[in-house]
Amino acid sequence: MSDKKKELKPNTYKFDTLSLHAGYQPHKNAGSRQVPIYQTTSYLFDDVDHAAALFNLERGGHIYSRISNPTVGVLEERVASLEGGTAALATSSGMSAIFLTVMTLCEAGDHLVVSSQLYGGTVNLFRLTLPKFGIKCTFVKPRDTEGFKKAIQKNTKGIFGELVGNPGNEIMNMPEIAKIAHDAGIPLMVDATYQTPYLCKPFEHGADIVIHSLTKWMAGHGSSMAGILVEGGKFDWMQNDKFPTMTKPYEGYHGLSFAEEFGPTAFTMKARAEGMRDFGPCLSPQNAWNVLQGIETLSVRMKKHCSNAEEMVKYLSNHESVAWVSHPSVPDHPDHELAKKLLPNGRGSMIAFGIKGGKDAGVAFINNVKLASHLANVGDTRTLVIHPASGTHSQMDEATLKFAGLSHDMIRLSVGIEDIDDIKNDFEIGFRAARKPRLVSNQ
Amino acid sequence: MKFKVNGHEVFASTGGRPFDKKKPLIIFVHGSGLTHMTWVLQTRYFAFHGYNSLAVDLPGHGLSSGKSLKSIEEMADWVSSVIDAVGHKEASLVGHSQGCLVTVECASRYPNKIKTLSLMGGAGAIPMNPELLSLAENNDPKAVDLMMDWAHGPAGHFGGHPVPGLYHINTGTMLAKSRTIQNTLGVDFRACDNYKNGFEAAKKIKCPTLSILATDDKMCPVKEGKKLASLIDGSQVDIIDNCGHMMLLEEADRVLTVLKKFIRTNYPPLSS
Numbered sequence: 001m002s003d004k005k006k007e008l009k010p011n012t013y014k015f016d017t018l019s020l021h022a023g024y025q026p027h028k029n030a031g032s033r034q035v036p037i038y039q040t041t042s043y044l045f046d047d048v049d050h051a052a053a054l055f056n057l058e059r060g061g062h063i064y065s066r067i068s069n070p071t072v073g074v075l076e077e078r079v080a081s082l083e084g085g086t087a088a089l090a091t092s093s094g095m096s097a098i099f100l101t102v103m104t105l106c107e108a109g110d111h112l113v114v115s116s117q118l119y120g121g122t123v124n125l126f127r128l129t130l131p132k133f134g135i136k137c138t139f140v141k142p143r144d145t146e147g148f149k150k151a152i153q154k155n156t157k158g159i160f161g162e163l164v165g166n167p168g169n170e171i172m173n174m175p176e177i178a179k180i181a182h183d184a185g186i187p188l189m190v191d192a193t194y195q196t197p198y199l200c201k202p203f204e205h206g207a208d209i210v211i212h213s214l215t216k217w218m219a220g221h222g223s224s225m226a227g228i229l230v231e232g233g234k235f236d237w238m239q240n241d242k243f244p245t246m247t248k249p250y251e252g253y254h255g256l257s258f259a260e261e262f263g264p265t266a267f268t269m270k271a272r273a274e275g276m277r278d279f280g281p282c283l284s285p286q287n288a289w290n291v292l293q294g295i296e297t298l299s300v301r302m303k304k305h306c307s308n309a310e311e312m313v314k315y316l317s318n319h320e321s322v323a324w325v326s327h328p329s330v331p332d333h334p335d336h337e338l339a340k341k342l343l344p345n346g347r348g349s350m351i352a353f354g355i356k357g358g359k360d361a362g363v364a365f366i367n368n369v370k371l372a373s374h375l376a377n378v379g380d381t382r383t384l385v386i387h388p389a390s391g392t393h394s395q396m397d398e399a400t401l402k403f404a405g406l407s408h409d410m411i412r413l414s415v416g417i418e419d420i421d422d423i424k425n426d427f428e429i430g431f432r433a434a435r436k437p438r439l440v441s442n443q
Numbered sequence: 444m445k446f447k448v449n450g451h452e453v454f455a456s457t458g459g460r461p462f463d464k465k466k467p468l469i470i471f472v473h474g475s476g477l478t479h480m481t482w483v484l485q486t487r488y489f490a491f492h493g494y495n496s497l498a499v500d501l502p503g504h505g506l507s508s509g510k511s512l513k514s515i516e517e518m519a520d521w522v523s524s525v526i527d528a529v530g531h532k533e534a535s536l537v538g539h540s541q542g543c544l545v546t547v548e549c550a551s552r553y554p555n556k557i558k559t560l561s562l563m564g565g566a567g568a569i570p571m572n573p574e575l576l577s578l579a580e581n582n583d584p585k586a587v588d589l590m591m592d593w594a595h596g597p598a599g600h601f602g603g604h605p606v607p608g609l610y611h612i613n614t615g616t617m618l619a620k621s622r623t624i625q626n627t628l629g630v631d632f633r634a635c636d637n638y639k640n641g642f643e644a645a646k647k648i649k650c651p652t653l654s655i656l657a658t659d660d661k662m663c664p665v666k667e668g669k670k671l672a673s674l675i676d677g678s679q680v681d682i683i684d685n686c687g688h689m690m691l692l693e694e695a696d697r698v699l700t701v702l703k704k705f706i707r708t709n710y711p712p713l714s715s
Contacts, residue, residue, distance in 0.1 A: 008574050010588040012612060013600060022610070023602040027685070057459070058487040059696060060605025068607035076608035086614040233617035238506070256459040260506075261487075263480040264617040265609050272608065 020296050023077030037289045038070040067276050071285035075292050079228050082197040083210055086233030087268035094193060094213025095121055096281035097227030101189055101209055104271040106157050108134025113151040115142045115172055117165025117405055142170045149180045162191040167352050167388050167412040168405040169326045171335035174342060178206025185240040194350055198302040199343050203232040216379025219294035220301050224287040233264030304417040306346030311420045316353050321431040323354035354409040361434040362387045362411055368433035371426035383416035383423050448524045451509030455497040458490025466713045468531045471498040472522060474540030476619040476628030478505030484695035488703060493712025499525060504627050511630035515638040519548035526556055535710045537561040539691055541635050551644035559709045560652040561702055564660055564688045566667035567641035571632045580629040587619040596659030596687025611692045645674035651709040652678040655701055657686040
């Protein structure tokens, strides 16, 4: 018998278990094994004292489903647990999560440094809409790490970027950019929709706020819109005087200082208490439940998404109709080594590729694939394709398209979890159709 | 609010309400390696109902400056100094875990100052697992992970925080890692391990005392809490089912219900 002393190990639940259980205790919900859908607008107060206690944030609980809802609360806690965060706030979409994050952080006159490689809707929010609220942004290419530092101004309140840029697959050097942000006393906000916490936990690499469009891989089935912001809990809002709305007495809650009172959950508490109260982009309990169903199988699906994506990268890289392929798993991808470090469990299922024959070939390909769905979404269980220059980013002018790293031959592919041979066979149909116009024009 | 004790700045949360010297004072003392944040679901009630609610950060913890105090006895004297520093003559004390050792010692040393004592997850002694103590003293984050594992009951491991959206195991972890582990948790664990006077101190306590214990508490089991309570004259005991050592978060409402009844009865607010 070995006399070796048994090493102490924490037995907190691991990722796959948290995906199924975190945030929910059946014995507090009539023993219901499944998370109940609390389809209600409001909640009874025990008495006047109880009502006042809830409004004063003296105790936890629910008042009105715009602010919080028990089903949505399970989702929030589950995502916070998976990300390694302290708290989370779910919203009606990914865009509303970004908007709420910015409005919780900034006031008129503030400035943000923003990665230029973003979903088209996000670009428009930062470029056109936020200036209407007096919040200005400087865009920096995601690989220009030093550029983020140079762009910081006295009134800069944070850095924002997508960990893997949409749609070009450029990867932000998150640890270095986090250091730049923290040296300047400002938080790093990362949209990690493409990765999900299964592929990357941004808090482990220096991010302070993580945002997801839950509509995508987290929900996974293309059924429901949802977003979420998650707080890492490490950022010290009181280290400087840049964040008075977090640190100074807030008139809207009896002079409460969110940072003093709630510390590692202060940002989420403020986003809920102020943002959900005043803007109200709440998530419906039905959609929260749908997302929870998706999260239960997150790791199973992400493994298949990633293995199918790597197969598609090999297939496309060797295809006569393909001019180029961009995916972090490709050895000559500029961020290949960084991807190994930041995405150890897989490089994701988003592929961008250029089709020979340019825009016309791209249109023919898109119009002829049968299995792959042509639509403006990513992260469905089904394979999705789109031509960004004419779709998601069509509201951009030529110069902005170029700055965003987009070309007219680019096709964005979100690889689903169908049988890989069926996806390849479908693409063969698309490529054959794409070659036809060129054959005609060459005659 | 901030004030000075022994030349060092102290931070104490007032529960979001201004400090008012006319109101009776309740001081909340946190557990090993933690901060005032652990009390957020108890302090705000009292702050809004006729009390000065002060959830302190012990020296070297949270937002308080100075170095961590090395013994429970020093911490007990420090709590007494806090009462003086904020201009009060007396206070009601509430402690959690290590905070129970501190408040028991303080109540025994300063019987005229302490009007009620509320102990959550308390015991007369808290001997530390040697490996856990060593990890904390060597600044190993695994010490925090182990503490969070043992401090939460089986139900608490699933989450289900009373405040929507908060995941309390990660929140507790972040609090315990907010300062250098060896300088907070390491010093606190050693202080707990060294403290041997709890049972003797308990015998000297004369004020009304409440012990809130939890059936799934691995760190200060119910039998240890009951042993301590049995030595305090007229001590009241309340046991929470299906709950671990972090009862003030895991079963925040239940704890608050018991606590507010006890304090309001034995140490009434300025106006009810």
